Amino acid sequence: MRLTRRTLLGGMAALPVAVRAQSLDYRIEPVEVGDGLWIVRGADAPIERGNGGAIANLAILAGDEAAILIDCGPSLRYGRVLDAVARKLTGKPVGHVFLTHLHPDHGFAAGAFANAEVAGTAEVRRELQATAAGYADGMYRLLGDWMRGTEPVVPAATVTAGERLVAGRRLVFAPMAGHSPADLVVTDVATGTMIAGDLVFHDRAPSTPDADLATWRKTLGTLAAMSHKGLLPGHGPFDPGGQAAIAQTLDWIDWLESSLRGSVAAGLDMVAAGEVAIPARFDGLKAARYELQRSVSHFYPRLEAELFPRADQ
């Protein structure tokens, strides 16, 4: 199931929506976590009007003649602020933007970087081509004026697996899958930092609208074994040790799958499946109940079909 208008509006309806007069200002405050590498943290919350959709993390890297972005935020308005922030920080214009996956909170600001190389894997480009219009519709309905002027951009450039020198900076690109059909992991060689996109969440429950849990589980094993030091998750705080966030994401996915299967087997309906007790070890995960309930809507019909096949089939 896609993060369609219905999914987005469903999420919104579950929240206490206080639509108030507000200024549409994105506050972007980068934090340096390595030499020439800054992170910008998103709000550890669902997409909502209070945060303008700025819920995803992203990275700014200083290159020789240009700044590099790994993901770029949810809207044109956000991208314009980010462009100015990155230029001030690095003293260079943004020359390269790499998108980790198809989701709008990570890549819908790409239109603000018309003069830069905007790149994704061939699979991410295909995913965006297929889904961007639907996601844009959902984002506009959910976020209103925050989105004005935003046009989803399908990256013109293709990035492939392996190491590449980008503006003098050695980056290792590793296309993977699991959180979505096409996820890109980027490792900055100079600092050893892994920028994991939404394959890794940290102290914030994983979102699953396009996930394949079995593939995701395997990919997390691969990430744990890959050479890196610190890790920037797609959502939640930077993990300086590089393993805790991976382990936590895997723990949640394992629990989620067994919980959903258990709920189907016990004959619970979808509402009840979204209300089961969440183990105490996940108390520190933001948006846990919200994401469990969304995951029920993403997986339940498929699991029911699998666990309760028709007697004549």
Ligand SMILES: [Zn+2]
């Ligand atoms: Zn995502």
